Amino acid sequence: MSAITIEILIILLLLAANGLFAMTEIAVVSARKTRLRQLAETGDLKARAALALAESPNRFLATVQVGITLVGVLAGAFGGATLAEEIAAGLKSFPLLARYGEAIGIGTVVLGITFFSLILGELVPKRIGLNNPERIARLMAGQMNRLASLASPLVRLLTASTEFVVWVIRLKKPKDPPVTEEEVKVMIQEGVQAGVFDRREPEMVEGVLSLDRLPVRDIMTPRAKIIWINQADPHEAIWHKIVVSGHSAFPVYENARDQVVGVVSLKAIYANLAAGIPAEVRNLLVPPLFVAGSQTAASLLEMFKRTSQHIALVTDDTGRTIGLVTPIDVMEAIVGEFPSPAERLKPEAKKRSDGSWLVDGFMSLETLEPLVARLQFPFAEKRDYATLGEFLADRLGRMPKEGETFDEQGFRFEALDLDGTRVDKVLITPLDSGSPLLKPTNHTTSL
Numbered sequence: 001m002s003a004i005t006i007e008i009l010i011i012l013l014l015l016a017a018n019g020l021f022a023m024t025e026i027a028v029v030s031a032r033k034t035r036l037r038q039l040a041e042t043g044d045l046k047a048r049a050a051l052a053l054a055e056s057p058n059r060f061l062a063t064v065q066v067g068i069t070l071v072g073v074l075a076g077a078f079g080g081a082t083l084a085e086e087i088a089a090g091l092k093s094f095p096l097l098a099r100y101g102e103a104i105g106i107g108t109v110v111l112g113i114t115f116f117s118l119i120l121g122e123l124v125p126k127r128i129g130l131n132n133p134e135r136i137a138r139l140m141a142g143q144m145n146r147l148a149s150l151a152s153p154l155v156r157l158l159t160a161s162t163e164f165v166v167w168v169i170r171l172k173k174p175k176d177p178p179v180t181e182e183e184v185k186v187m188i189q190e191g192v193q194a195g196v197f198d199r200r201e202p203e204m205v206e207g208v209l210s211l212d213r214l215p216v217r218d219i220m221t222p223r224a225k226i227i228w229i230n231q232a233d234p235h236e237a238i239w240h241k242i243v244v245s246g247h248s249a250f251p252v253y254e255n256a257r258d259q260v261v262g263v264v265s266l267k268a269i270y271a272n273l274a275a276g277i278p279a280e281v282r283n284l285l286v287p288p289l290f291v292a293g294s295q296t297a298a299s300l301l302e303m304f305k306r307t308s309q310h311i312a313l314v315t316d317d318t319g320r321t322i323g324l325v326t327p328i329d330v331m332e333a334i335v336g337e338f339p340s341p342a343e344r345l346k347p348e349a350k351k352r353s354d355g356s357w358l359v360d361g362f363m364s365l366e367t368l369e370p371l372v373a374r375l376q377f378p379f380a381e382k383r384d385y386a387t388l389g390e391f392l393a394d395r396l397g398r399m400p401k402e403g404e405t406f407d408e409q410g411f412r413f414e415a416l417d418l419d420g421t422r423v424d425k426v427l428i429t430p431l432d433s434g435s436p437l438l439k440p441t442n443h444t445t446s447l
Contacts, residue, residue: 024143026125027133027140028137033055046142049142050140058162059148060148061162062155063155066151072117184209189202207334211298211330212296216292217322219330219333220329222323224362227242227416228250235280237403241416244427248267249264251263251324261285262288264284264286265311269281269284288313289309290315293314311325311326312325347363347367354429357371362387365377365391389422392415393423399418400415401415403415407431411431
């Protein structure tokens with residue numbers, strides 16, 4: 001092997017050493033401290049060493065710079081002293097270049113070493129370090145600590161000098177920036193693209209992150225859609241309302257709906273009936289949990305956990321009950337796109353298993369008529385009412401009473417639930433159960 005070949009190999013080794021320093025530096029700086037801390041807590045000694053380097057950068061950076069500077073000086077000096085002379089000697093056979101041989105030799109060596117130093121000693125190693133910073137930081141942390149011990153006098157001098165200059169310019173020690181919500185979303189999206197997360201999980205994470213900004217009023221069931229129970233009603237009327245509604249919990253009031261005395265659950269009623277105990281509503285009441293409409297969904301969850309209750313009544317600034325909310329409402333806000341307040345206020349018509357329809361009293365007749373077969377109302381120009389509740393009042397000649405019924409067009413209309421002078425819920429039952437009731441439509445329609 002020729003002398004010049006050996007010299008080139010030595011320079012390449014020096015450049016490789018420079019690359020190791022550059023790779024380690026970028027890996028330690030780029031490594032996520034949270035990930036290193038997590039590995040260190042599991043007993044990973046390499047991760048613990050890498051975390052120590054990341055949290056004490058002065059000593060580590062000084063060691064890296066000592067190594068890079070020493071390698072650079074050796075590569076330049078060795079190349080200039082040897083390769084440049086070889087190139088100059090080779091140019092003596094060319095008369096036109098012989099007089100410039102020394103300059104050409106030095107220039108060629110400088111350009112060559114600079115090029116390969118950038119590629120092999122900086123750019124490629126840094127790309128490698130950025131690809132897997134935690135792993136490389138763990139692998140190189142031990143070697144960096146040993147090198148720091150060997151060069152400790154010079155490292156201490158550089159560290160002390162750096163600290164002094166930093167003190168002079170009043171540079172404060174940087175704090176780790178807090179992870180922002182947007183960064184979490186970006187990481188989740190990257191996880192989806194990498195196959196780590198399911199494509200639906202980003203929506204769920206976004207729902208969780210929004211709970212501390214989501215007011216309860218945006219996820220509650222509005223007052224007009226609540227089925228209320230009057231404590232003074234007879235048992236038959238209460239039971240009929242419970243069975244027809246299909247709900248599992250009901251606010252119970254005395255005299256007026258804003259005078260709520262408790263909440264009764266269908267589970268408690270069935271438990272008493274199964275035990276052969278008369279299901280008296282007043283004996284099954286649970287104290288109501290009131291929350292403000294402006295309260296966040298996150299704080300609502302904490303209240304549910306603290307009180308072990310699963311239903312809350314939502315109030316406005318005047319103390320009036322404006323809705324009802326359950327943990328299921330919060331879950332719907334997390335697992336998918338939840339309806340807006342305007343959509344929650346839209347009237348609904350639900351077809352029950354016995355063929356009857358439970359309809360919001362403020363649903364327009366034009367919307368209801370196409371849903372129920374054989375149900376036809378007079379033409380719009382021949383009537384003075386527009387909603388189902390107004391239709392009941394027109395046929396009775398007055399505001400209906402709760403539980404009041406009348407028959408028309410082969411259907412029985414029952415004012416199931418009233419809020420003051422407003423009909424909230426109407427039960428429409430076909431009198432001819434053998435006739436087809438449904439037109440081609442969904443069993444539950446939100447309009």
